[in-house]
């Protein structure tokens with residue numbers, strides 16, 4: 001298997017501030033890797049160096065066998081920067097076409113590619129809209145669409161689900177899952193749980209240091225966990241309704257407003273959808289729905 005990303009002793013200083021300290025790791029083609037860490041850990045700095053937006057202060061970063069920022073990587077890598085913005089003066093479609101032209105596509109190919117990537121993220125009908133006319137979730141999906149223009153081999157997504165509601169976040173995870181096999185991914189997030197199902201590698205960064213680099217090795221038959229934080233206390237009728245959902249193995253109630261659901265892994269995606277539909281249909285409001293319970297515990301023995 002050939003190398004997807006290889007970093008050796010990567011260091012980044014901003015004046016006296018060390019954002020990355022001797023970071024070394026290697027990912028292989030086909031990997032779907034999670035880059036996890038708290039605020040200020042250095043995730044965006046690492047992304048920016050890999051994308052060629054920022055030079056490293058020391059060490060090496062290679063993607064697909066080339067130095068980060070090399071012209072040989074042009075068109076082979078797609079990226080969603082954390083603060084991706086659209087120009088308010090042009091429609092989403094016009095901007096994606098322009099981006100396609102910058103990648104060297106003909107006008108006709110740029111139009112076709114824009115239509116392909118907007119369809120991928122479920123926004124084909126919104127091509128003529130300006131960013132201001134789209135919801136936050138739609139803007140995020142449009143920015144993700146941009147990262148897929150030109151069919152890159154590697155896509156870097158910095159916080160692709162930040163600020164999205166559970167249904168939109170699920171749609172993004174499903175898209176990534178659907179494209180895995182054709183595209184390799186490096187995805188950053190604060191939340192290890194939401195990437196648990198998607199990723200086969202985990203890089204854990206804290207204070208600029210790579211604390212752990214692990215193979216996730218989630219077994220295909222291991223149960224999937226969901227933590228549901230309710231706005232009100234749970235009730236018997238809610239528990240009864242949840243028990244009817246296909247795929248549920250068991251429910252625990254660690255706190256009055258919190259439920260931990262154990263779900264069959266092969267039904268996890270359809271379970272998420274039926275759970276959200278069940279909550280909406282019964283008017284049960286929830287504060288958050290987070291994925292998983294196991295991976296961080298495996299890495300750090302928190303349990």
Ligand SMILES: Nc1ncnc2c1ncn2[C@@H]1O[C@H](COP(=O)(O)OP(=O)(O)OP(=O)(O)O)[C@@H](O)[C@H]1O
Pocket residue numbers: 014017018019037038039040041042043044045046082190
């Ligand atoms: N341009 C800059 N100038 C000075 N310091 C910076 C700069 N960019 C980042 N830093 C510092 O480097 C460290 C790492 O920041 P970075 O944005 O990479 O973290 P992060 O893991 O992406 O955080 P978050 O999850 O909050 O986005 C932080 O201490 C930050 O203050």
